[in-house]
Amino acid sequence: MHQGMGLATFNALPERRAVHALFECCNHVAMARDLARGRPYVNHDALFRHADALLFSLPDVAIDSILESYPHIGARPRSLKSAAEQCSIWNDDSTVMTKLDRGANRYRDKFGFGFVMYVNGLGCAAVSAALDDRLHNDLETERKVVRNELAKINRTRLERMLGPEGGYQNW
Known part of the structure; x- marks a missing residue:
């Protein structure tokens, strides 16, 4: 790079x-x-x-x-290791990744494209909460959110x- x-x-x-x-x-x-x-x-x-x-x-x-080039959240074990360690409600990485994977699949099913977020040190709880919140958006709103995340x-x-x-x- x-x-x-x-x-x-x-x-x-x-x-x-x-x-x-x-x-x-x-x-x-x-x-x-x-x-x-x-x-x-x-x-x-x-x-x-x-x-x-x-x-x-x-x-x-x-x-x-562009979104196709981003990894599927929850699909890369240990990619959120430090984030998983910040989450006292989840006992191990596999639980964290399973929760994120399921949320990302629901997101893709709803919107037709993958979830992307500018994380910058956020823990898994924050990413999971954002994912859950964004699932409440309509398509037009979510497309705007995605562009803002990509811009960041x-x-x-x-x-x-x-x-x-x-x-x-x-x-």
């Missing part, structure tokens, strides 16, 4: 390499290409705003395609790709 290259290096990359780096962040070729063609960006925030604008302009079918994930990945102002010296 491209990490810490800095904005100047990113702006100077050949288009093909920039698209590759951006695809790692947003999981959508057309969006990565449009972001690469929007260079040069004057600052990180300009890139983030453009990424958000492109994400929110994509048709639902493109969002569904994209921003985190773009921040990691760029690193601090000026990037790291290995680039």
Whole structure:
């Protein structure tokens, strides 16, 4: 994964390499290409705003395609190990993963696409509660929530790709 290259290096990359780096962040070729063609960006925030604008302009079918690249929550044992340890109501990882897997399956059955959430250190109780809450949404509301979650994930990945102002010296 491209990490810490800095904005100047990113702006100077050949288009093909920039698209590759951006695809790692947003999981959508057309969006990565449009972001690469929007260079040069004057600052990180300009890139983030453009990424958000492109994400929110994509048709639902493109969002569904992006969601296919995310893992099914509850399907990767130990992926929430630290989260499982925070949950005193669940005794072991398999119980946590089973609960999340069942919730994710109900979610997919209801909405037709997979559950995605910007977790950033949240424990399994918070993820499970959010999943349960979002199952009460109608399709239109949930599609808006999903785009907001994807925007948060994209921003985190773009921040990691760029690193601090000026990037790291290995680039």
